[in-house]
Amino acid sequence: MSKESKIAISLCNCAKTLHSKLNFKQIKKSLVERSDTSCLVKEYDVLCTGDDLSFLVSEVKDKGIEKVIIGACSPKLYEELFKSKLRQSGINKNLIAICNIREQCAWVFDNSATATKRALSLIKGAVEKIKKSQPILEDEILPHQEVLIIGGGIGGIQTGVELKKSGIKATIVERKKELGGNTKKLNSFYQSKIPPHEFIEKKLKEIKGEDGTEILTEAEILSLKGSCGDFRARIKINNNITEKRFGAVVVATGFETHFSEDSYNLKLNEKVITQLELERILQNQEEADRIFGRGEDIKVLFITGMTKRFSKLSTGTALKNSLLLREKYNNKVFIACRNVIVAGEGLESLYGKIRDEGVIIFKFEDKKPQFSLKGNQIFTLIYDYYLSSQASQELLNPVIKIPCDILVLEEELIPSTGHEGLKTILGIDFDPLNFFQENNVHYFPVESNRKGIFFVGSCRGIEEVSDVIADAKSASVEIFELLKGKIKFPKERIIVDKGKCTLCLTCQRLCPHSAITYTRSAEISEITCQACGVCVSECPNSAITLRTFTDEDIIAEIEGYVL
Numbered sequence: 155m156s157k158e159s160k161i162a163i164s165l166c167n168c169a170k171t172l173h174s175k176l177n178f179k180q181i182k183k184s185l186v187e188r189s190d191t192s193c194l195v196k197e198y199d200v201l202c203t204g205d206d207l208s209f210l211v212s213e214v215k216d217k218g219i220e221k222v223i224i225g226a227c228s229p230k231l232y233e234e235l236f237k238s239k240l241r242q243s244g245i246n247k248n249l250i251a252i253c254n255i256r257e258q259c260a261w262v263f264d265n266s267a268t269a270t271k272r273a274l275s276l277i278k279g280a281v282e283k284i285k286k287s288q289p290i291l292e293d294e295i296l297p298h299q300e301v302l303i304i305g306g307g308i309g310g311i312q313t314g315v316e317l318k319k320s321g322i323k324a325t326i327v328e329r330k331k332e333l334g335g336n337t338k339k340l341n342s343f344y345q346s347k348i349p350p351h352e353f354i355e356k357k358l359k360e361i362k363g364e365d366g367t368e369i370l371t372e373a374e375i376l377s378l379k380g381s382c383g384d385f386r387a388r389i390k391i392n393n394n395i396t397e398k399r400f401g402a403v404v405v406a407t408g409f410e411t412h413f414s415e416d417s418y419n420l421k422l423n424e425k426v427i428t429q430l431e432l433e434r435i436l437q438n439q440e441e442a443d444r445i446f447g448r449g450e451d452i453k454v455l456f457i458t459g460m461t462k463r464f465s466k467l468s469t470g471t472a473l474k475n476s477l478l479l480r481e482k483y484n485n486k487v488f489i490a491c492r493n494v495i496v497a498g499e500g501l502e503s504l505y506g507k508i509r510d511e512g513v514i515i516f517k518f519e520d521k522k523p524q525f526s527l528k529g530n531q532i533f534t535l536i537y538d539y540y541l542s543s544q545a546s547q548e549l550l551n552p553v554i555k556i557p558c559d560i561l562v563l564e565e566e567l568i569p570s571t572g573h574e575g576l577k578t579i580l581g582i583d584f585d586p587l588n589f590f591q592e593n594n595v596h597y598f599p600v601e602s603n604r605k606g607i608f609f610v611g612s613c614r615g616i617e618e619v620s621d622v623i624a625d626a627k628s629a630s631v632e633i634f635e636l637l638k639g640k641i642k643f644p645k646e647r648i649i650v651d652k653g654k655c656t657l658c659l660t661c662q663r664l665c666p667h668s669a670i671t672y673t674r675s676a677e678i679s680e681i682t683c684q685a686c687g688v689c690v691s692e693c694p695n696s697a698i699t700l701r702t703f704t705d706e707d708i709i710a711e712i713e714g715y716v717l
């Protein structure tokens with residue numbers, strides 16, 4: 155950009171509230187006095203509202219301004235608004251800088267002189283930097299209008315339903331023979347009366363039919379190339395391999411259960427069963443009648459809270475099934491738990507119901523229950539938490555011995571087998587528990603670290619069905635927004651100097667967004683790169699330049715602060 159670049163410096167006094175801390179007159183005077191720039195300095199009252207911002211936009215147009223610096227509140231609040239409005243005047247996004255003179259100056263210094271000095275140096279730094287900034291142009295692609303869904307549990311199916319409603323075609327790749335995942339293995343839901351298999355069948359009807367979701371069973375993903383809007387997946391179906399193109403990918407691979415003998419020091423058998431095994435038995439009337447059909451003679455004990463990560467799911471399952479065993483078979487039912495977790499839909503009232511039905515609940519803490527076998531009965535010793543707190547005063551024995559015929563144990567809920575392979579194929583991250591890691595747990599919970607790849611359901615941590623459905627809806631809205639028009643992305647914002655790159659692959663290993671591949675030198679996907687700058691700072695040969703933050707820009711900005 156030539157020396158004569160016209161720069162507008164627009165200062166916002168935030169409805170005059172910053173006047174008590176910032177001396178706007180002094181700031182304006184100092185900036186205008188700087189002889190080496192043709193700066194147009196102006197103060198506004200509320201730059202984030204329509205009138206002031208529209209005025210600025212028209213002034214930029216009328217006066218041929220080429221670069222704009224806004225001194226206002228945190229860029230977190232209005233950077234996008236300012237930039238999108240200013241673009242209407244034809245100004246390039248990279249030629250707009252925001253200085254935070256409110257949170258970083260007016261709000262943090264008691265002394266007005268210090269706050270003013272700080273604001274002035276921030277703006278001077280921005281002036282020096284923007285003088286060096288170059289426009290970054292945009293490129294665009296037309297995304298493929300089909301979505302790949304990996305995993306055909308309720309998460310994958312519901313995503314298919316939602317995408318179909320939005321007119322987007324999807325392909326579900328499920329590695330088992332049929333869809334339904336863990337939901338299909340359940341006998342009942344604790345929060346609803348609809349039987350799980352009927353619920354799944356109903357959803358499957360919704361995705362079938364004309365323009366319906368393509369379903370590939372006994373299938374798996376072998377590789378995924380390309381980037382957001384244009385992914386190319388190799389899929390193995392039985393022994394055939396096919397290649398398909400997709401605009402976006404949804405990972406809905408859920409979880410698996412694992413019974414850990416070490417947690418209980420017990421082996422599974424007909425009398426010692428897991429919660430999921432009980433769900434299976436209860437779906438088989440004959441088998442359930444045989445096991446539980448002797449009324450009060452049958453004593454059933456549920457244990458929850460002995461696995462590494464027990465949750466409301468295991469409490470909910472123990473509650474719903476203890477009620478069923480009381481109501482249907484009149485069994486004697488006990489629950490021994492570390493905690494009754496009822497923070498879920500319908501769980502609080504279910505807890506009340508089982509108490510009314512006579513289910514007895516014990517709570518243990520650090521001393522875990524001990525199990526022993528005598529004849530046909532299993533004896534469980536529980537160090538009761540409430541009795542133990544009174545024991546010393548009232549000479550009570552806090553250890554309770556419960557005889558039972560059937561012991562129902564909660565299993566560990568762990569990531570699905572093969573998730574490490576999928577992580578590598580898709581270039582996505584794990585959380586510390588080896589489930590898939592959301593891009594931001596609060597703001598972008600269904601987005602992955604890689605643009606165009608989304609998470610739905612228990613693959614990102616154990617969820618109940620209503621949460622899985624909410625995920626499917628959010629991901630589908632995001633996908634609709636992504637695929638509805640052309641995908642725009644900055645062109646030549648990041649550049650690899652092929653002459654300098656020695657292919658050490660440091661950048662590829664470190665890129666948090668899986669944007670880097672390589673052939674003869676590192677290659678960066680412009681659509682995937684989020685401009686975080688990690689590769690730029692780590693490349694041992696300084697082969698990568700991020701044009702929004704070049705070394706020259708940063709040195710100029712620092713010089714501007716201190717001059």
Ligand SMILES: Cc1cc2nc3c(=O)[nH]c(=O)nc-3n(C[C@H](O)[C@H](O)[C@H](O)COP(=O)(O)OP(=O)(O)OC[C@H]3O[C@@H](n4cnc5c(N)ncnc54)[C@H](O)[C@@H]3O)c2cc1C
Pocket residue numbers: 304305306307308309310327328329330333334335336337340342343344345373374375406407408409410411429430433467470471474570571572573576610611612613617618619620622
């Ligand atoms: C004992 C028990 C009782 C429960 N009771 C309730 C209840 O009452 N109410 C409630 O709301 N929730 C309950 N749940 C939880 C419920 O099962 C889950 O919320 C639900 O199954 C999660 O759905 P999902 O689609 O995320 O995962 P899943 O159901 O696990 O489905 C994932 C699918 O992905 C497939 N898959 C995995 N990896 C791959 C791969 N690499 N390629 C292709 N396909 C793959 C799997 O085969 C599976 O079909 C219970 C869970 C358990 C264990």
Ligand code: SF4
Pocket residue numbers: 650654655656657658659660661662675676692693694695696697698
């Ligand atoms: S870190 Fe630098 S030298 Fe190493 S592969 Fe990446 S660009 Fe090339």
Ligand code: SF4
Pocket residue numbers: 648664665666667668669670678682683684685686687688689690700
């Ligand atoms: S700047 Fe580098 S490390 Fe960051 S997302 Fe882009 S390519 Fe990856």
